[in-house]
Amino acid sequence: MAAIALFVHVDRPEALELARRLIDRLDADGHRIRLPPEPAAAVGRTDLACPVDGIGEKLDVAVSLGGDGSMLRAVTAVADEGVPVLGVNYGSLGYLTGTEPEDAPAAIEQFLAGDYHIEERIRLRCRLGNGTEVGALNEAIVEKVHSGRTVHLAVHIDGDYFTSYAADGLIVATPTGSTAYSLSAGGPIVAPTMGALILTPVAPHTLFDRSLVLLPSSQLVIHVQGDRPAAVAVDGRSLGELGEGGSLAVSVSDRPARLVTLGRRGFHQALKTTFGLTDR
Structure with missing residues (x-):
């Protein structure tokens, strides 16, 4: 039985x-x-x-x-x-x-x-700077806390600095999550069984406003810059806020x-x- x-x-x-x-x-x-x-x-x-x-x-x-x-x-x-x-x-x-x-x-x-x-x-392995670790099937989101004010976020990919965004937030989505928040922010629709990570900015104040489709082996770290805090959510569950220097690391889970x-x-x-x- x-x-x-x-x-x-x-x-x-x-x-x-x-x-x-x-x-x-x-x-x-x-x-x-x-x-x-x-x-x-x-x-x-x-x-x-x-x-x-x-x-x-x-x-x-x-x-x-x-x-x-x-x-x-x-x-x-x-x-x-x-x-x-x-x-x-x-x-x-x-x-x-x-x-x-x-x-x-x-x-x-x-x-x-x-x-x-x-x-x-694939699922995400999401790790905050304080050691908190959770999994996600759709996405991890780092976004502004205060209405009308952008948050400043620096992105590192595989240990190398990529760029910084002044934006409402950043979404790291799986292919499964490509039809969720990432899609509404202008991200691509990706076949759900593909292996990829999708980085999509939300209302960025920059000329570079495109999503990135990255290898599933990629290691992403998002750092908060400046004194504006950022809220972190994973598959709709709030993980709290990050202050200046706070970070969220995202990679593909082995589960x-x-x-x-x-x-x-x-x-x-x-x-x-x-x-x-x-x-x-």
């Missing part, structure tokens, strides 16, 4: 209802079910609650019921243990989620039968995300659907 974790968007009643049905079905089949504390309480199964920092231990699969944000939370919780994640789409974009809600029971059965593929996506694919909609189809592209 398998150990299965469900990550559920607690503000979506339909996702909670599906979670209840899946729990009943999987429990009846003898599988071991785990949920983070908040969704466990939301579905009335606190007996299945498991601390997030240990939920990936000896886990066979994590199932995300929500949008891309729910997928990010699931990947963050289990990627370091190499656990695959199956996404069920209750969001509006669905770049990461590969299965629609009506197909979820069959998709889980298909996974348990071994009829699936694993798609590996990739492992996403379950079942031969359904691919990345190109997701782009066509999201942007309303049609044959001309």
Whole structure:
């Protein structure tokens, strides 16, 4: 029997209802079910609650019921243990989620039968100057704190000084994250299984305003210059602020995300659907 974790968007009643049905079905089949504390309480199964920092231990699969944000939370919780994640789409974009809600029971059965593929996506290893280290599937962001004032950021690549930016911020994205904040800041769309780091400035006050697509072996360090602080966020999670001389180092993690694919909609189809592209 398998150990299965469900990550559920607690503000979506339909996702909670599906979670209840899946729990009943999987429990009846003898599988071991785990949920983070908040969704466990939301579905009335606190007996299945498991601390997030240990939920990936000896886990066979994590199932995300929500949008891309729910997928990010699931990947963050289990990627370091190499656990695959199956996404069920209750969001509006669905770049990461590969299965629609009506197909979820069959998709889980298909996974348990071994009829699936694993798609590996690179993750970021993000390290603050104080030693704090976290992983990210989409992006790391260093940005201004005060409205109307740019922040001054110096970038080093592979130990060499590259340039400084006066900007609203800098984004270091993975190919998976190229369709998130980096895209809205003018960055390129990159196939999600490529190996690359994407450095995109946000509203830079400079003639050089282009994104850089760098080798996955690149080591980036972003330093704060001057007395204007910068906020740091990783996959939407705040890591606090950096003062003058503070830094964020970003490289590719040796622990990739492992996403379950079942031969359904691919990345190109997701782009066509999201942007309303049609044959001309």
